[in-house]
Amino acid sequence: MRLLVADDQALVRGALSALLGLEPDIEVVAEAGRGDEVVGAAQAADAQVAMLDIEMPGIDGIAAAAELRAAMPSCRVIIVTTFGRPGYLKRAIQAGASGFVVKDTPATQLADAIRRVHRGERVLDPTLAAESLAQGDSPLTERETDALALARTGGSVADIARMLHLSEGTVRNHLSAAIGKTGGRNRADAARIAESNGWL
Template sequence: MTIRLLLADDQALVRGALAALLALEDDLEVVAQVGRGDEVVEAARTSRADVCLLDIEMPGLDGLAVAASLHEAGIGCRSLIVTTFGRPGYLRKALESGASGFVVKDTPATELADAVRRVHAGLRVVDPALAAESLAGAANPLTDRERDVLREALGGASVSDIAARVHLSGGTVRNHLSSAMGKLGGSTRVEAAHAAERQGWL
């Protein structure tokens, strides 16, 4: 039986390399490729793909949101996150979103093909090193509002800009930033935002 694959990655070179590697397997066939997250569900539906290999960072819709959309669409296409960003927070989010697996892009081709087969068979596949790190790591300590203000702080936005974007007063934004900085150990809001991003908490 041939397993039909959809590749979703915004880098054409990466998609091409994945397609070439997976095409070497007799039981795997790449039936569609897209470069935007918001094109995935429709492509999965029209190509009748069995498994979608999803990058996390894509224009339109990120891979975690796409995994949730695929799960909710009920079209029988399972998702496997294949990403450069092997962060414990991303792993937790991916599995909560309904993804069936999570591996990093430097996974050997034979292991990636095996991961596809296992996901297709209804099993859950997680990169072992990342799983161990995730179990050892702390849960996300940030509140929803702290995450909101830190996301805006990532690009160096001022307190007044952040306040306008998240519809809070400047004083409330300062309080959330101060609390988040205390939890994350950052000496500036930008440092704290980057620390949270590295953990996959944003």
């Protein structure tokens, strides 16, 4: 099968490509170091499976999975990440990923997961799947999530209001609601809690 490997760390990307390239039925046909390069690289190489990291510049792996599934529905997606957060798993599945495993998965199991995803099966890390079911959905609305994500980068209420095309009062309301729902002490703490749960 024709595999694309996307990871922002060149050493990790190279190691994964080399390991998986040793498998007789897997050919690494493309690599990407940024999320916004995934669709173009997959299309140019006619990839059948894309293995994506979550934390990448440009756009993250979950957003890249959604773009790839829209642009190339025949290409299956498996997320392989260091960040095993239940919220990430749920968001990845909603974005169209067929697989979600953590990077400490042994190479033989990773290759098997890729084969299963290629066959149309769903492959999920069992521990994360159980945690995801126990945790439930994110309590944040889309606007609360947007406001908290921008607050995480240190933006002021005025900055966030301008970027979201909202009034400052509305932004304050969204941030206050997000703080209450996450149980954070302030917006920075709320952002940290939301991120640790994979909601951002």
